[in-house]
Amino acid sequence: MAKNDDFDLQEFLPYLLNQAAEESSLAFQQAYKNKYGMLRTEWRVLFHLGIYGRLTATDIVDRARIHKTKISRAVQKLVDRRFAVRQRSENDRRQEYLTLTPAGTAAYEDLKKIANDYDARLESQFTKDEAALLRVMLRRLAGMES
Amino acid sequence: MAKNDDFDLQEFLPYLLNQAAEESSLAFQQAYKNKYGMLRTEWRVLFHLGIYGRLTATDIVDRARIHKTKISRAVQKLVDRRFAVRQRSENDRRQEYLTLTPAGTAAYEDLKKIANDYDARLESQFTKDEAALLRVMLRRLAGMES
DNA sequence: TGATAATAGTTGTTTTTGTAACTAACAAGC
DNA sequence: GCTTGTTAGTTACAAAAACAACTATTATCA
Numbered sequence: 001m002a003k004n005d006d007f008d009l010q011e012f013l014p015y016l017l018n019q020a021a022e023e024s025s026l027a028f029q030q031a032y033k034n035k036y037g038m039l040r041t042e043w044r045v046l047f048h049l050g051i052y053g054r055l056t057a058t059d060i061v062d063r064a065r066i067h068k069t070k071i072s073r074a075v076q077k078l079v080d081r082r083f084a085v086r087q088r089s090e091n092d093r094r095q096e097y098l099t100l101t102p103a104g105t106a107a108y109e110d111l112k113k114i115a116n117d118y119d120a121r122l123e124s125q126f127t128k129d130e131a132a133l134l135r136v137m138l139r140r141l142a143g144m145e146s
Numbered sequence: 147m148a149k150n151d152d153f154d155l156q157e158f159l160p161y162l163l164n165q166a167a168e169e170s171s172l173a174f175q176q177a178y179k180n181k182y183g184m185l186r187t188e189w190r191v192l193f194h195l196g197i198y199g200r201l202t203a204t205d206i207v208d209r210a211r212i213h214k215t216k217i218s219r220a221v222q223k224l225v226d227r228r229f230a231v232r233q234r235s236e237n238d239r240r241q242e243y244l245t246l247t248p249a250g251t252a253a254y255e256d257l258k259k260i261a262n263d264y265d266a267r268l269e270s271q272f273t274k275d276e277a278a279l280l281r282v283m284l285r286r287l288a289g290m291e292s
Numbered sequence: 293t294g295a296t297a298a299t300a301g302t303t304g305t306t307t308t309t310g311t312a313a314c315t316a317a318c319a320a321g322c
Numbered sequence: 323g324c325t326t327g328t329t330a331g332t333t334a335c336a337a338a339a340a341c342a343a344c345t346a347t348t349a350t351c352a
């Protein structure tokens with residue numbers, strides 16, 4: 001079966017990263033998908049608003065490195081579900097500030113707990129030092145220079 | 147700006163993994179996308195065939211953990227581009243064996259070189275030990291128990 | 293001022309993906 | 323043999339992503 005070849009897909013970092021990312025997203029995805037009918041971009045926006053408070057769409061684009069059309073549609077859905085509200089800026093009427101409603105905050109708090117638990121479970125596969133190193137390496141690979 | 151909150155997205159493993167995976171895929175993606183008009187699933191199939199030789203679609207599904215409809219469409223495109231050929235099995239006429247054509251092999255060899263170079267470049271950000279540990283950790287997270 | 297460019301965000305169109313239902317071939321038990 | 327179930331792979335339709343073009347507002351500078 002195995003042809004003699006010197007490339008090992010199981011060692012190729014982009015491949016491994018993708019497999020790990022996909023697998024690790026799965027369980028958590030169930031939570032926000034089934035419980036709140038959200039998509040990945042939506043929980044990301046929700047979390048950004050939960051963590052940082054009031055932000056504009058562009059703020060989120062810059063922080064999350066997600067394209068603005070995806071953000072725009074995710075925001076629209078969060079607003080539709082009454083998880084967030086828009087407020088047009090007085091200084092610059094092009095931009096609008098986004099904040100979570102009480103319902104959005106509640107959803108965020110709930111998902112935050114689930115995320116923390118899940119993260120702890122993932123991390124428990126490693127020693128504390130390993131986990132810390134892993135995060136440093138991932139941030140470097142992601143270009144979020146520590 | 148920063149609301150006082152105890153959750154840090156920059157530490158959440160699924161998020162970090164996604165960011166790192168996306169970023170690390172980018173440069174290599176340009177190669178197969180621009181040079182050969184391939185999608186991610188297509189280069190994965192191409193690589194599987196390049197590495198292992200003759201495989202059925204189901205073999206690839208099992209190894210790559212990609213859904214069979216995606217494999218089916220990726221195979222179709224590789225066949226359309228004359229990078230692979232199908233050969234129906236004599237024993238079991240439901241399955242078909244897939245192999246690379248000379249053109250497919252050439253594309254694979256070319257991309258393999260690019261992949262190796264790129265991997266080396268990514269890896270050069272770390273020490274040898276760190277890189278080895280990273281791979282072990284990613285495999286564990288991906289559920290590919292080493 | 294007024295023309296041109298830049299920015300915030302949205303909308304429309306095309307590609308890809310996800311999910312389910314499907315065809316064809318084989319397997320197992322009666 | 324014939325019914326029922328399983329497996330390999332494809333296809334159809336709905337959901338989501340990518341990409342480009344758009345509106346509205348603000349900035350730049352002759």
